[in-house]
Amino acid sequence: MDFLDVLIIIVKVVVAFVFLLINTLLLIWAERKVVAWMQNRVGPTRAGPAGVLQGLADGIKLFFKEHITPRNVEFNVYILAPVLSLLPALLIFTVIPMGPSFAIGERTVSFQVTDLNVGLLFIIAMSSTAVYAVVLAGWSSGSKYPLLGGVRATAQAISYEAAMGLALVPAIVYAGTLSLSELVAHQSGRFAGLLPNWHIIVLAPSFILFFIAAVAETNRAPFDLVEAESELVGGFHTEYSGIRFALFFLAEYINIFSMSALAVTVFLGGFNGPALFEVGTFPASLVGVVWFLVKTYAVVFLFFWIRATLPRLRYDQLMELGWKRLIPATLAWLGVFSIVLGFVRFGAPWA
Amino acid sequence: MEDDILPSDTAVEDAPVGGTSGDESDRRRIKELWVSGTEEPAWVTASTDEGAQEMLPREQELAAELHAQEGTSVLDDRLYEEDVIADETNIINMGPQHPSTHGVLRLQLELEGEIVRRAKPVIGYLHTGMEKTAETLTYLQGGTNVTRMDYLAPLHNELCFSLATERLLEVELPPRAMAIRILMTELNRISSHLVWAATQGMDIGALSMMIYGLRERELILAFFEKVTGLRMNHNYIRPGGVAADLPDGWEEDVVRILEVIPQGMEEYKDLLTGQPIFLERTQGVGVITADEAMAYGLGGPMLRASGVAWDLRKSEPYSGIENYEFDVPIGEHGDVYDRYMVRMAEIHESVKIVRQVLETMPDGDYRTGDLKVTPPPRARIDESMEALIHHFKIFTEGFKVPLGEVYQAIESPRGELGHYLVADGTAKPWRLHVRAPSFVNIQTLPVMMADQLLADAVATIASTDPVMGDCDR
Numbered sequence: 001m002d003f004l005d006v007l008i009i010i011v012k013v014v015v016a017f018v019f020l021l022i023n024t025l026l027l028i029w030a031e032r033k034v035v036a037w038m039q040n041r042v043g044p045t046r047a048g049p050a051g052v053l054q055g056l057a058d059g060i061k062l063f064f065k066e067h068i069t070p071r072n073v074e075f076n077v078y079i080l081a082p083v084l085s086l087l088p089a090l091l092i093f094t095v096i097p098m099g100p101s102f103a104i105g106e107r108t109v110s111f112q113v114t115d116l117n118v119g120l121l122f123i124i125a126m127s128s129t130a131v132y133a134v135v136l137a138g139w140s141s142g143s144k145y146p147l148l149g150g151v152r153a154t155a156q157a158i159s160y161e162a163a164m165g166l167a168l169v170p171a172i173v174y175a176g177t178l179s180l181s182e183l184v185a186h187q188s189g190r191f192a193g194l195l196p197n198w199h200i201i202v203l204a205p206s207f208i209l210f211f212i213a214a215v216a217e218t219n220r221a222p223f224d225l226v227e228a229e230s231e232l233v234g235g236f237h238t239e240y241s242g243i244r245f246a247l248f249f250l251a252e253y254i255n256i257f258s259m260s261a262l263a264v265t266v267f268l269g270g271f272n273g274p275a276l277f278e279v280g281t282f283p284a285s286l287v288g289v290v291w292f293l294v295k296t297y298a299v300v301f302l303f304f305w306i307r308a309t310l311p312r313l314r315y316d317q318l319m320e321l322g323w324k325r326l327i328p329a330t331l332a333w334l335g336v337f338s339i340v341l342g343f344v345r346f347g348a349p350w351a
Numbered sequence: 352m353e354d355d356i357l358p359s360d361t362a363v364e365d366a367p368v369g370g371t372s373g374d375e376s377d378r379r380r381i382k383e384l385w386v387s388g389t390e391e392p393a394w395v396t397a398s399t400d401e402g403a404q405e406m407l408p409r410e411q412e413l414a415a416e417l418h419a420q421e422g423t424s425v426l427d428d429r430l431y432e433e434d435v436i437a438d439e440t441n442i443i444n445m446g447p448q449h450p451s452t453h454g455v456l457r458l459q460l461e462l463e464g465e466i467v468r469r470a471k472p473v474i475g476y477l478h479t480g481m482e483k484t485a486e487t488l489t490y491l492q493g494g495t496n497v498t499r500m501d502y503l504a505p506l507h508n509e510l511c512f513s514l515a516t517e518r519l520l521e522v523e524l525p526p527r528a529m530a531i532r533i534l535m536t537e538l539n540r541i542s543s544h545l546v547w548a549a550t551q552g553m554d555i556g557a558l559s560m561m562i563y564g565l566r567e568r569e570l571i572l573a574f575f576e577k578v579t580g581l582r583m584n585h586n587y588i589r590p591g592g593v594a595a596d597l598p599d600g601w602e603e604d605v606v607r608i609l610e611v612i613p614q615g616m617e618e619y620k621d622l623l624t625g626q627p628i629f630l631e632r633t634q635g636v637g638v639i640t641a642d643e644a645m646a647y648g649l650g651g652p653m654l655r656a657s658g659v660a661w662d663l664r665k666s667e668p669y670s671g672i673e674n675y676e677f678d679v680p681i682g683e684h685g686d687v688y689d690r691y692m693v694r695m696a697e698i699h700e701s702v703k704i705v706r707q708v709l710e711t712m713p714d715g716d717y718r719t720g721d722l723k724v725t726p727p728p729r730a731r732i733d734e735s736m737e738a739l740i741h742h743f744k745i746f747t748e749g750f751k752v753p754l755g756e757v758y759q760a761i762e763s764p765r766g767e768l769g770h771y772l773v774a775d776g777t778a779k780p781w782r783l784h785v786r787a788p789s790f791v792n793i794q795t796l797p798v799m800m801a802d803q804l805l806a807d808a809v810a811t812i813a814s815t816d817p818v819m820g821d822c823d824r
Contacts, residue, residue: 312556
């Protein structure tokens with residue numbers, strides 16, 4: 001590894017970080033616009049053309065607002081929690097391949113901060129870590145509503161973490177790898193000569209189960225019990241203000257994007273799509289990035305759509321859905337899929 | 352409650368905890384202490400300040416109060432052993448500034464985990480002394496006051512006040528005035544129920560319902576503005592008739608409303624009624640039995656959802672509502688879902704009534720011919736000195752109402768709205784008391800909330816459709 005390699009890594013990290021921040025501002029604006037249209041409203045219109053700078057304006061406002069620290073907080077933990085929520089959200093994105101790799105001179109550069117061979121495992125681990133932020137925020141606030149939010153977060157994360165992990169296993173079994181770039185490579189080409197060879201065709205139930213679990217994992221409606229504005233006021237972030245609150249907000253949207261990106265990578269073919277240029281050169285790789293973003297935003301749109309439509313589940317109903325329906329369903333599907341795959345790959349055991 | 356506001360003086364040791372005023376000797380003792388002592392005794396302060404409203408730990412609470420908070424005053428349906436949970440609960444304050452307490456209702460909940468074991472509604476945060484204000488306003492001005500009480504059903508308040516006054520005056524109304532009143536109040540019932548549907552949806556997390564409900568309501572408010580000049584607080588229905596005749600072209604507007612409302616209802620059905628999450632969140636939640644509902648004096652959709660077919664429009668018809676055909680929808684289980692279905696059905700019934708009023712609107716005057724109550728027509732004022740004087744007298748001094756008292760009840764969107772009016776022969780009421788449906792509904796919250804989850808408590812508050820302006824007055 002020489003200086004150039006280090007430089008490439010630094011550039012990648014900075015690009016990914018800046019992209020996520022700008023992307024979040026756009027997502028906040030997009031959500032407000034989409035939900036507004038679904039509700040016969042116009043949404044933000046003032047800041048920038050069609051209100052597109054609204055997220056930026058809100059961010060600047062939050063940045064300069066006074067931090068109100070309640071008297072009963074456990075200060076160190078209270079400060080640590082927002083950072084803890086943002087870190088895993090940022091880290092998850094580092095292993096997601098955004099486009100095909102391309103060559104610069106002798107080197108091959110991938111559109112991915114780092115290509116871990118256990119990428120999927122890393123993502124599951126990181127998304128589990130994110131719940132500590134919510135729990136610690138709820139506990140350290142020293143207030144009753146956040147505490148209830150924190151308790152809810154614990155239960156919810158444990159239930160849906162399991163379901164999410166299990167929903168991903170069939171994809172791992174099918175592709176035979178934990179590396180996200182290899183998962184994407186496994187989905188190139190055609191399925192039965194007609195359709196794109198995306199995992200969703202074979203693993204549709206997995207995709208649906210994963211998506212439900214992902215919505216719960218990101219604490220979005222109808223599983224937003226952790227915040228539950230009409231019940232717990234703001235849940236775990238009730239006592240947070242200014243930039244501390246903004247970090248939670250940022251983490252939520254980055255998580256939405258990362259989970260959608262993960263769904264696209266594992267089930268929807270990642271950056272695969274009709275290539276318009278010669279593969280392996282720089283502009284061709286950008287076409288892949290475009291495909292990746294189009295698919296990801298389509299999945300993100302599903303998040304928004306669901307939020308505008310569905311009522312919130314109750315705490316006990318959430319647990320029931322998780323343990324009595326989602327986890328058995330993922331297990332059953334995993335069993336069925338593994339057996340069928342075994343027959344297809346290795347033939348019948350008696351043959 | 353903190354130790355320092357508990358009774359410390361031996362002489363007042365048996366003083367009531369919780370701020371209720373004691374007997375005569377207690378009060379004398381307070382006075383003595385106040386005059387002679389250097390400082391107010393702590394529990395005197397407690398009896399007047401907000402702290403007296405705090406929910407206390409179980410061992411400090413009076414037995415009757417405990418029953419009220421557990422909702423077991425009528426029917427003991429507790430699902431737990433009292434001694435088991437004694438030190439595993441947590442008293443939490445909800446409101447008056449909470450997003451889903453519909454204004455300034457304050458609740459104190461004893462939670463075991465997330466399960467509500469006791470609930471105590473605290474009211475009075477919107478108390479503005481409107482009943483007292485009514486004593487300083489003439490009968491003609493009274494409408495401006497009462498219309499601000501239940502601000503989601505202002506026309507019902509006005510109608511009730513006007514009917515009470517008219518009964519004391521013994522004036523007869525022309526049929527057109529009565530029909531206009533029914534038209535306006537039934538439209539108001541629809542708009543009020545639409546706000547309820549919107550907030551019920553929002554409180555259980557269906558955010559879009561909020562906007563959809565208000566969207567349809569807007570049409571009705573626009574019609575109200577056209578007729579009365581204002582979207583709320585109309586002072587349109589006045590003793591002796593209504594303020595003005597319906598404007599030209601009102602039929603088209605009503606026809607449009609009658610088209611749009613049922614369309615909107617279809618959308619709500621798609622969004623909520625068939626939605627599995629909505630059903631799970633509402634069915635079997637916030638149950639109140641028919642016995643309990645009657646014991647607490649509930650009325651309106653809350654009572655009907657429990658299966659009691661009681662509607663003042665049928666049992667004590669007013670303003671000629673008996674001339675129109677409509678059904679009284681009733682529920683069965685008395686849960687949030689039944690209250691939802693009853694209110695939705697009531698919107699359909701009100702649409703039916705409005706359609707009949709539209710088809711049979713009689714001609715004639717829109718106010719009584721009794722010159723004592725009715726100001727002279729505008730044209731007469733230009734040509735007659737007496738008419739001018741008469742007009743001036745009516746609007747400054749007001750008309751005198753003969754000695755007497757009356758209780759008039761109507762079916763407001765929230766239940767039985769009653770005005771008790773005492774007249775002493777002058778132009779202003781001696782006393783006005785309002786039997787507010789929201790006030791009665793809120794007292795049943797502990798019954799419905801007990802032994803349910805916090806999220807259900809929110810759905811339950813929404814389903815009682817409280818208007819704090821109505822409750823606190």
